[in-house]
Amino acid sequence: MESKLTFPKKPYRTHGGVHVPHRKNTAQKQSVEMPVPSTVTITMSQHIGAPCKPVVKVGDQVAVGQVIGDNEAYVCAPIHSSVSGTVKKIDKVVAPDGSKIDAITIESDGEMRLYEGIRPPVINNLSDLLKATRESGLVGLGGAGFPAHVKLNIPQDKDVDTLIINVAECEPYITADHREVLENSWAIMSGVYALKEILGLKRVIIGVENNKPDAIKVLKAIADNEVDKYDEVRILPLKASYPFGAEKVLIKACTNRVVPMGKLPSDAGCIVMNVASIAFLAEYMKTGIPLIKKRITVDGDAIKNPQNVIVPVGTSVKDIIEFCGGYKEEPKKLIMGGPMMGASVSDDSLFIAKQNNAILAFTEKEARLQEPSACIRCGKCVDACPMCLVPTAICKAVDSRDTKAMLDSDIMNCMECGCCAFACPAKRHLVNNIRLGKQLINNEKKRQISLKEGK
Amino acid sequence: MENKMYVSSSPHFRSNNSTRKIMLDVIIALIPASVVSVVFFGYRALMLIGVCIASCVLCEYISRKVMKRDTTIGDFSAVVTGLLLALNLPVAVNPLIAVFGSIVAIVVVKQMFGGIGMNFVNPALAARIVLLVSFPNAMMTWTDAFSKDVDAVASATPLVAESGAYSYVDLLLGAHGGSLGETCAIALILGGIYLNIRKVISPIIPCVYIASAGIMALIVGQDALYQILSGGLLLGAIFMATDYTTCPITKWGKVIYAVGCGVLTILLRTYSNMPEGVSFSIILMNILVPLIENITTPKAFGKVKAKGDKK
Known part of the structure; x- marks a missing residue:
């Protein structure tokens, strides 16, 4: 350098x-x-990487800043209690992406007692x-x-x-x-x-x-x-x-x-x-x-x-x-x-x-929600893409379920920023389509791996 | 919660642009040329414009109905096609011929290939070529501007006339024979500027088209400015070659495509039997668009192994 x-x-x-x-x-x-809410529910996956495992049990007393979830994995960050109080339950809740993840519900005692450690x-x-x-x-x-x-x-x-x-x-x-x-x-x-x-x-x-x-x-x-x-x-x-x-x-x-x-x-x-x-x-x-x-x-x-x-x-x-x-x-x-x-x-x-x-x-x-209409090939998505992709071409490949064409058009470089869909005058669901394409590619990869292992 | 929420994939914001707004902008950009054509060629020009637009919209409506698909006349793309077709016709042409052109444009070229965004050549230009081949006499009977009797007086367009018959000022103002919308360079340039300001088209295609045509004209020994200002070159460069569906969406693709259009236009004008080359050159380049796009796909950001502040 x-x-x-x-x-x-x-x-x-x-x-x-x-x-x-x-x-x-x-x-x-x-x-x-x-003000401190009466209960908090802290999910065990608040980062990219391995989800944490709860390290407390129902009925435990916890204090502010005490570790309640952790995992040995390297790409993982521990999760701490944000209130002081009693662990009420540990079960699955719905995450913003729709999946179900472990979560610890803590009833606050209102004291916000700091963990002694x-x-x-x-x-x-x-x-x-x-x-x-x-x-x-x-x-x-x-x-x-x-x-x-x-x-x-x-x-x-x-x-x-x-x-x-x-x-x-x-x-x-x-x-x-x-x-x-x-x-x-x-x-x-x-x-x-x-x-x-x-x-x-x-x-x-x-x-x-x-x-x-x-x-x-x-x-x-x-x-x-x-x-x-x-x-x-x-x-x-x-x-x-x-x-x-x-x-x-x-x-x-x-x-x-x-x-x-x-x-x-x-x-x-x-x-x-x-x-x-x-x-x-x-x-x-x-x-x-x-x-x-x-x-x-x-x-x-x-x-x-x-x-x-x-x-x-x-x-x-x-x-x-x-x-x-x-x-x-x-x-x-x-x-x-x-x-x-x-x-x-x-x-x-x-x-x-x-x-x-x-x-x-x-x-x-x-x-x-706005109804999408046909692509008029105006190219506004191409001008808008910060990753220099051709979103319409990727979407065409996704529509025909052609994983090779998707990869050829560098679908994996898409960061889903939404510029293309924002700019599209036909209100096409470009980002949604690209997400679908990435999922199809992942499925295909998994399929290939399981085929190999099956042999 | 009893209240049902919308759940959708991001982004949750959309620009307020729409296909209809874009088409409206194109129509607005064509108003100067249309008004000028009525001034030069009289009520008959207005009638032709009306006939073309009405028949195009009707064709679009009927073909969508027959194909049992959602009607798309609301996006105004058929209006644009009709208007462009009318502006590409000589004023003396029989309105029935114009209707036939509309059918070719909308039913055959546009809807049979899947409707808006799917046609591989420009509908208005394809229709014009079909008419030119089917009705050569009617399509090449030019009437001089301000002439009282459209059928009687035939005139030569600047491209056919002896060179020097028209001055540059004549060509800019456009008070001479030709298709409805192609004669007045000023009106067309005004429309082009409007489209650029509204960001409907990028200036690449018109500018490169005009520049490459000019250079090619010099190479073959023609008067470059005369070639640019006469015939349908400006109408083609600004409004026909820039048709979204049939031009490349990549930046360098646009450049290659426009160079091809410009060069072919002059070659056809100079060496073919046809007096005009704009329609054919654009249609030929339309057909090459998928190939051009394939070789000009932009390099994805980060596809190189770049490291450091290297130049």
Whole structure:
């Protein structure tokens, strides 16, 4: 890699993207801490990787920050109790994606008694950091939920020189990261510099969309802080366009590097961390309290009082919406996450997980499904795709169940950002179709494997 | 909860663009050319436009009904086809011939191949070629602009006339013989600018088409500007070659396709027996679109083994 790292004055060119309406209605509202709910239900799979196994039994007394779920697997983050109280039951609940997962229901005693084992971690070197990060239960808070200790554990052969802080927050409505910056700037600053030092990085780029001028001001002050003697931390305002928050797009915009297909950011010499993850890490280093709270944007035209709320992990969506004044009108669609990539769920009896950052409730007007019509080959999906794919061609292959053609058109490179379907004038369900195609390919792979084993 | 929710795959936001809005934009972009044609060629031009649009929409409606499929006249694509067909006809043509053209365009070329988005050649152009071959006399009887009696006065189009018969200003204004919509360059360019501003078409195809035709004209020793401004070149480059269904959707595909259109247009004009080459060149390139798309599929982001800030 080149000896001198440069800081871009303006973002490098990226392909595609769409202009989605911002609707950041809650950006100027102070976040509110929600009172502790009477019960929380904490699911055992709040990250990408192996699900945790419950390590407590029904009837156990637990305290805030106590580990209640863990797994020996490497790609896994432990899960902690977010309240103090009694374990009421351990059984299956429905996850936002419709699957059933183990969950622990804890009845709160209202005391929020802290677990006695909690103390600030001692971090002197990278292995301390990795151990502490795992113990903190941190997962990628941008939405994907990739265990942070895995991300920070850079393989020896990878030459990582750049830390990118993701403050793009390109999804409409969501302002949780924006509020994090405004309300928790101390933690962000301390986290950025701590991480920079421990990882020994010479370049930190804070990528932030230019639709949040107040956040840019705060971040600029952080970047210009005198701690940063050699000016190795800088911000990069990005054009407010979707999907700049996508890891690979952000890396290209900040460094002009391309993450090879199927590879990780470290293959392009970068680590990308969400700003909320950074802030949490700094707080954890100070207090030792693991990840048990989340800032959630509650918005949508069916919500009476849209705002950011800080809730214990495991709080039910219903309780949160009631805390926000309930529904203004009859909700017709509930989304966990943003409107571009979030999952729509069938009712509000689900529970907040670590990686959730928004709950949106829409009325009939916003939620109505549009009937797709024939593809007119306008090519707007091709122009919109940040991964330089040809969505219509992929969908044609999916329609004819041709797995080879699907793979030839690089279906696996699709990150399901939704740009193509957003841009499509014929309202075709492009992303849905591509998901189906990926599933077909996985099924085919499984079939091939079982055929081989059968022999 | 008794209230049933919609559950769907993300994204839950859609742009407010639609097929109908796009078609409406094309119609709006064709208004200057249509108005000019009525000014030049009189009420008969208006009548032809009306006949073509009405028959196209009717054909679309009936064929969808016969095939027991959802009616698609609401997307206005049949209106666009009808309007484009009318603008490609000489004013003196018998309205029944125009109706025949509409049937060819909508029933044969469009619906028999599966309707909107499925036809492999431009319906209006295919119909024009069928008419040209079937009724050569009617299709090549040109009437001069502002002439009182359409049937009596025959005139030569600028392409057939002795070179120098028309000045560039004449060609820009378009007060001369020709198909309804092709004569006035200014009206067509206005429409093209509108389509670009509305992002309905990308400027690649019209610009490359015109540029490559100009260069090719110089190569074969023609007056480039004269070639560009005369005949149906602008109408073809802006409105016919850019038809979504029959042009490549990839960026470089568009470039190759437009170069092919431009070069073929001039070659046909110069070396074939036909005075005009736009329709044939676009149709020929339409047929090549699947091949062009195959070789110009963009490289997926990250498909290279790139590492570092290399140039």
